[in-house]
Amino acid sequence: AQTVTQSQPEMSVQEAETVTLSCTYDTSESDYYLFWYKQPPSRQMILVIRQEAYKQQNATENRFSVNFQKAAKSFSLKISDSQLGDAAMYFCAYRSPPLRGNEKLTFGTGTRLTIIP
Amino acid sequence: GAVVSQHPSRVICKSGTSVKIECRSLDFQATTMFWYRQFPKQSLMLMATSNEGSKATYEQGVEKDKFLINHASLTLSTLTVTSAHPEDSSFYICSGGASGGWETQYFGPGTRLLVL
Numbered sequence: 001a002q003t004v005t006q007s008q009p010e011m012s013v014q015e016a017e018t019v020t021l022s023c024t025y026d027t028s029e030s031d032y033y034l035f036w037y038k039q040p041p042s043r044q045m046i047l048v049i050r051q052e053a054y055k056q057q058n059a060t061e062n063r064f065s066v067n068f069q070k071a072a073k074s075f076s077l078k079i080s081d082s083q084l085g086d087a088a089m090y091f092c093a094y095r096s097p098p099l100r101g102n103e104k105l106t107f108g109t110g111t112r113l114t115i116i117p
Numbered sequence: 118g119a120v121v122s123q124h125p126s127r128v129i130c131k132s133g134t135s136v137k138i139e140c141r142s143l144d145f146q147a148t149t150m151f152w153y154r155q156f157p158k159q160s161l162m163l164m165a166t167s168n169e170g171s172k173a174t175y176e177q178g179v180e181k182d183k184f185l186i187n188h189a190s191l192t193l194s195t196l197t198v199t200s201a202h203p204e205d206s207s208f209y210i211c212s213g214g215a216s217g218g219w220e221t222q223y224f225g226p227g228t229r230l231l232v233l
Contacts, residue, residue: 035221043208045161045224091160103149103214105222107160 002027002094006108013082014116021111022069023092033095034068034075037106040088048090051075077111087115097103119145122224123214130201131233138196138228140211146191147213151222152184155208167194201232 003026013019025034031114036048051059051068057064063080080088120143121173130136149168153161165181166187175181183205185197194213198205198207208229212222 037224042156042226043210044226045212046212047221047223050221103222104151104166105161105162109160 002029002032002096002106004094004106004108005094006090006111008111009109009114010114012114012116013079015082015084017082018080019082019113021079021090021092021113023075023077023108025073025075025094025106027073027094029096031097033097034066035095036064036066036075036077037091037093038086038088038105039091039102039110040085045091049077053112055111069100082115084115084117087113089113119143119213119223121147121211121223125228126226127229127231129231129233132202133200136198136201136230138198138209138211138230140194140213140225142192142213142223145195145213145223147207147212148187148191148218150194151212151214152196153212155210155227157208161210164196167175190217198230201230203232205227206230206232208213209228 004023032053034051037049038046049059049061049064065078067076089110089112091110093105095105123220124139152164153163163176164179165173165175165188169188169191175187188194210227212224214222
């Protein structure tokens with residue numbers, strides 16, 4: 001079974017600065033998908049960014065980018081120019097490819113990000 | 118992105134009663150829907166996966182007779198907590214995914230259940 005580990009229960013960053021959230025995972029599969037979800041105080045889960053394992057290029061979405069290290073099974077999230085609205089719980093998630101018939105997400109335990117004004 | 122709604126957003130019930138939570142995909146057809154449970158300050162725990170027109174697949178440790186899941190159409194799944202007890206109090210979240218590819222799971226806003 002796959003496991004996802006987020007070793008930082010809490011992080012804080014000064015507004016406008018950059019912060020990196022860590023995520024490692026364990027799998028025997030060669031093809032899979034990785035996601036970062038954000039859960040603000042409203043508790044609505046929001047997709048931040050996603051990465052396909054077969055792609056070597058790191059995904060980027062505006063101020064959000066990932067550092068995907070397949071050999072190391074690492075998938076960190078970098079938030080640049082942090083804004084107050086970025087304050088939330090961030091979850092890293094793993095998913096097997098659809099052809100295996102298992103589309104469920106395996107979540108890490110989350111990292112609570114605080115933005116300091 | 119696609120929108121998933123949940124109803125009700127919050128429900129308080131007496132112990133022993135049953136509660137039904139609806140999950141709807143508003144602008145896409147969700148061939149697969151997932152139900153999660155989240156305790157305070159914890160991660161999401163998958164309870165079950167349901168495919169339209171077939172029986173749900175429950176995760177180990179989840180009582181299928183207590184948490185009844187129905188996925189009768191491509192836009193609606195329901196979770197019924199039968200004979201609810203205080204320990205069932207939690208935050209329940211659904212998500213929907215379309216078939217094929219690796220479409221992202223889109224999450225509903227969640228339902229907070231409090232059993233007195």
